Amino acid sequence: MDSTVPEKRHAEDETSEEIRLPQKRYFRQRAHANVFSDHHLDYPISPAHMDWSKNYPMHFAPKDGEGDENSVTQDSGKKVEFADIGCGYGGLLVALSTVFPDKLMLGMEIRVKVEEYVNQKILALRKKHPGSYDNASILRMNAMKFLPNFFEKHQLSKLFFLFPDPHFKKRKHKARIITPTLLSEYAYVLRPGGIIYTISDVKELHLWMVKHLDAHPLFVRIPDEELVGDLAVEHVRNATEEGQKVERNKGDKYLACYRRITDDE
Amino acid sequence: TGSIVSSTVALEEGRESGDLQAQPLTNSPDPQEENKAIISVLAISRDGAFLATAADDKIMKLWDMDSWKCLGSRTLERRSNGLDFNKDSSYIVTADKFGDVYNLPRVTEDVVEPQSSEKADEADELYSKDLILGHVSMVTDVTLTEDNKFVITSDRDEHIRVSRYPKGHIIETYCLGHTSFVTTIRLLPGTSQKYLISGAGDATIRVWEFLKGQQVQVFDIRETLGMPPVEDDAEEDVTVHSIAISATNQIVVVLERMNKMLILNWNETETKVELVKVLELDGYALGADFDHSGKLWVSIVPEDDADEGSEPVKQTRLVAVYDQEFNLCEDLAKYVNVFGSKTVQEIPELFQIEGLRKHTTDWRELKKAREEREALRAAEGPDAVPNKKRKRSSRRMPEQLEQPDSETA
Numbered sequence: 001m002d003s004t005v006p007e008k009r010h011a012e013d014e015t016s017e018e019i020r021l022p023q024k025r026y027f028r029q030r031a032h033a034n035v036f037s038d039h040h041l042d043y044p045i046s047p048a049h050m051d052w053s054k055n056y057p058m059h060f061a062p063k064d065g066e067g068d069e070n071s072v073t074q075d076s077g078k079k080v081e082f083a084d085i086g087c088g089y090g091g092l093l094v095a096l097s098t099v100f101p102d103k104l105m106l107g108m109e110i111r112v113k114v115e116e117y118v119n120q121k122i123l124a125l126r127k128k129h130p131g132s133y134d135n136a137s138i139l140r141m142n143a144m145k146f147l148p149n150f151f152e153k154h155q156l157s158k159l160f161f162l163f164p165d166p167h168f169k170k171r172k173h174k175a176r177i178i179t180p181t182l183l184s185e186y187a188y189v190l191r192p193g194g195i196i197y198t199i200s201d202v203k204e205l206h207l208w209m210v211k212h213l214d215a216h217p218l219f220v221r222i223p224d225e226e227l228v229g230d231l232a233v234e235h236v237r238n239a240t241e242e243g244q245k246v247e248r249n250k251g252d253k254y255l256a257c258y259r260r261i262t263d264d265e
Numbered sequence: 266t267g268s269i270v271s272s273t274v275a276l277e278e279g280r281e282s283g284d285l286q287a288q289p290l291t292n293s294p295d296p297q298e299e300n301k302a303i304i305s306v307l308a309i310s311r312d313g314a315f316l317a318t319a320a321d322d323k324i325m326k327l328w329d330m331d332s333w334k335c336l337g338s339r340t341l342e343r344r345s346n347g348l349d350f351n352k353d354s355s356y357i358v359t360a361d362k363f364g365d366v367y368n369l370p371r372v373t374e375d376v377v378e379p380q381s382s383e384k385a386d387e388a389d390e391l392y393s394k395d396l397i398l399g400h401v402s403m404v405t406d407v408t409l410t411e412d413n414k415f416v417i418t419s420d421r422d423e424h425i426r427v428s429r430y431p432k433g434h435i436i437e438t439y440c441l442g443h444t445s446f447v448t449t450i451r452l453l454p455g456t457s458q459k460y461l462i463s464g465a466g467d468a469t470i471r472v473w474e475f476l477k478g479q480q481v482q483v484f485d486i487r488e489t490l491g492m493p494p495v496e497d498d499a500e501e502d503v504t505v506h507s508i509a510i511s512a513t514n515q516i517v518v519v520l521e522r523m524n525k526m527l528i529l530n531w532n533e534t535e536t537k538v539e540l541v542k543v544l545e546l547d548g549y550a551l552g553a554d555f556d557h558s559g560k561l562w563v564s565i566v567p568e569d570d571a572d573e574g575s576e577p578v579k580q581t582r583l584v585a586v587y588d589q590e591f592n593l594c595e596d597l598a599k600y601v602n603v604f605g606s607k608t609v610q611e612i613p614e615l616f617q618i619e620g621l622r623k624h625t626t627d628w629r630e631l632k633k634a635r636e637e638r639e640a641l642r643a644a645e646g647p648d649a650v651p652n653k654k655r656k657r658s659s660r661r662m663p664e665q666l667e668q669p670d671s672e673t674a
Contacts, residue, residue: 045423046441144401145422148439173391180392181365181399184428188436217434263435 041110043146050150052080055137056104080104080151083189084160085143085177088241090118090136092162094125095239097136099231103157107138115140144182147189154191158232161198163242166205178209180216187218192262195222197236199255201246206254219258227257308348308357315371317357319345325359327371339369342393347407347418356431360407360418364400367393368431398433400424405621406450411458417475419447421621425463427475438478443467446621448521451508455533462516462531462538464505466622468495470518470529472538482537486518489540490525504618511555515541517563519550522616524568526550528561528591542591549616560594561587 044050051063059076061067082100084092087107096105109115118138125133141150164177178198186196196219200206213219227233237243237253246253302322309316309330316328325345326338343361350357350371360366402420409416409430415437416430425440425447445467453460453472461475470484486503487494495502504521510531511517516538518527528541548565555561563585586597 045444046439148424148426149441153436153438179399180396180434182401184398184434184436185401187434217432263429 041141041146043141043149045149047148047150047152047155055106055139056134058134059104078102078104079155080106081156082106082158082160083108083143083147083151083156084162086110086161086164087118087138088114088162090121090138091240091243092160092235093118093136093138094121094133095235096232097133099235101132101135104135105137107136108141108143109138110140110142112140144177147185151189153188154194156190157194159186159190159194159196160232160236161196161209162236162240163200163246164198164205164209166200166202173208176205176208178212180212183212183216183219187216187260190260192260194260195230196258196260197232197255198257199236199243199253201251201253203252203254206256210256213256213258218260218263220261222257222259224255227255230257233257306345306348308350310350310354311352312354315350315354317348317350319348319359325357325369327357342367346403346405349407349409351409351430352411352413358397358407358409358416358430360404362403364402364404364420365396366398366400366404366407366416366418366433367395368397368433369395397431398426398428398436400426403621405446405448408450408452410452415476417450417452417461419450419463421446421623423447423465425450425461425473425475427478437476440471440473440475440478440480442471442473442480442483443469445502445504446623448505448618448621449507451510453531453533454510454512454514455531457533460533460536462508462510464508464518466502466504466618468503470505470508470527470538472536474536484529484538486520486527489527490543501619501622504622506550506618507552509554511559511561512557513559515555515559515561517553517555517561519553519563521618522549524549526553526563544587544591546585559589560597561591563587 053060053062081103082105084107093107302320304320307318319325323341327336345359347360400420402422406419423443427437429435443465447465449464461473468486472482506519506521514531516529526544529538548567551564553563586594
């Protein structure tokens with residue numbers, strides 16, 4: 001199954017790299033992407049094999065001992081806690097980085113150029129505001145397949161799915177980012193008490209996500225009243241490019257948040 | 266239980282080899298019951314009462330092992346890659362090529378059709394209630410633990426996943442370590458019931474303490490066979506086809522398209538598998554298993570037959586039986602070796618596992634690189650281009666792709 005994790009949506013297929021490219025290059029790029037897409041992604045054999053020092057140089061000492069004078073010599077002991085699946089241009093990460101300065105957060109994005117953009121942005125922000133934004137980073141990867149390679153069991157406390165690709169066609173529904181089988185993998189990396197945030201401006205997709213999250217035994221809906229104090233919610237609605245676009249077009253945003261309960265409840 | 270090869274033949278009983286005359290088959294199934302497609306997987310229930318077979322036409326059949334009658338059949342959602350029974354044979358677990366795993370009540374009625382997709386859309390029921398878990402990758406094998414508390418599944422993306430059974434949505438842990446598609450997983454016998462053995466396309470056998478997701482041993486097959494380490498950009502590697510385990514902790518490892526098999530011993534006190542013997546065959550093994558007396562049955566295809574487009578060959582051994590000292594017992598399989606079982610029009614594709622390998626480089630680039638290497642070797646001698654040993658501890662991250670030579674030996 002070669003599904004990718006796009007943020008921008010379209011009526012056709014998954015790889016949304018092409019939406020920014022002129023028609024002619026779309027076809028060349030597309031053929032290339034279909035053959036190699038998830039195979040050119042590097043991923044560690046297991047979470048223990050992962051060298052996070054390239055993403056969070058202030059929190060992880062380089063595994064192979066090759067650092068520069070700016071590297072830390074010891075791990076800070078922190079692990080990634082927030083993951084933004086299909087983070088696009090990184091709006092949420094940038095916003096949450098200062099709201100939760102002591103939490104490590106990671107965006108996952110499969111599109112090369114978009115991931116490069118976010119990477120440059122974070123590096124620039126770190127330079128501009130020394131001491132800030134060290135806790136945010138981005139990784140190019142296929143979150144549908146390889147989450148367990150990066151994250152240990154119950155490692156994460158927040159998982160974000162902002163304006164996912166709706167995959168409008170019925171036969172593509174199973175490629176959606178929220179499905180009964182994938183939810184079990186999300187439950188594996190998310191700790192009991194952890195929260196999944198979903199938002200979409202496509203009502204049908206929102207209803208689909210709600211239906212499957214409701215049906216999954218390990219997730220329980222958080223009623224809107226309980227979300228009032230949640231510091232992330234406001235940014236989930238407004239911090240991303242997609243969210244702002246929906247705002248400009250006066251669209252509706254459908255939010256649904258779920259708590260991951262314990263295995264034996 | 267004898268070894269069975271995927272084939273188009275009708276099932277038949279094992280026979281005593283007394284005087285050898287061609288005998289008519291007495292227990293051919295009725296034409297309606299007969300398998301018409303290639304059987305790709307089978308499983309036998311714990312009590313030996315039932316045999317389940319799943320074929321390329323997506324039909325799963327249940328057979329009574331005494332009468333060999335077909336007790337029922339069921340059309341699966343997709344072709345199965347793995348089958349297993351639960352303890353009391355009330356359920357059969359099937360893992361399919363899409364990555365979904367279903368817990369199906371044992372069929373006693375006749376054909377049960379899956380919902381057609383149009384009907385499913387109307388009811389908006391895309392997901393069957395029998396679906397207990399799914400990988401986002403092709404599942405290659407499935408096994409239930411002895412106590413039926415867990416279901417273990419392996420996939421093409423090197424994952425081995427341990428989930429609760431039947432609540433497969435609760436993932437207990439992953440056993441991560443293989444660097445290529447996992448082909449087979451088996452529980453190791455013993456008092457502790459804590460260990461799992463796996464084989465993959467990365468030329469290793471690994472032993473795991475599976476509830477902890479911990480790798481306790483890596484058995485290097487290439488080293489055992491005296492082969493050099495595989496080259497970094499190699500398109501192929503030694504691949505484990507299947508593993509079978511005897512009642513006395515002997516393990517046979519069938520290697521895909523090779524004329525050698527490994528016999529290992531599971532040493533539970535030291536929690537490791539040890540080499541007993543490398544068994545040489547006069548052909549490629551298609552499957553192997555131990556019977557109750559500890560004899561090893563191996564089905565073989567002659568090397569010539571295995572290659573496409575060749576002429577059908579002189580008579581050779583189809584089934585080889587070895588005793589506990591791994592000497593050939595000619596008698597037991599004599600009948601089938603002389604008379605064969607059933608003739609088929611064409612031999613199906615026998616060696617398909619290499620198709621699971623993922624390739625990260627364009628084949629044209631690889632071919633070019635290989636040709637350049639060969640030319641260099643031919644011109645300057647074999648040491649001109651040393652083999653690069655593949656780094657097994659991790660996969661390269663994107664930034665390191667820019668300097669490919671820095672970490673290779």
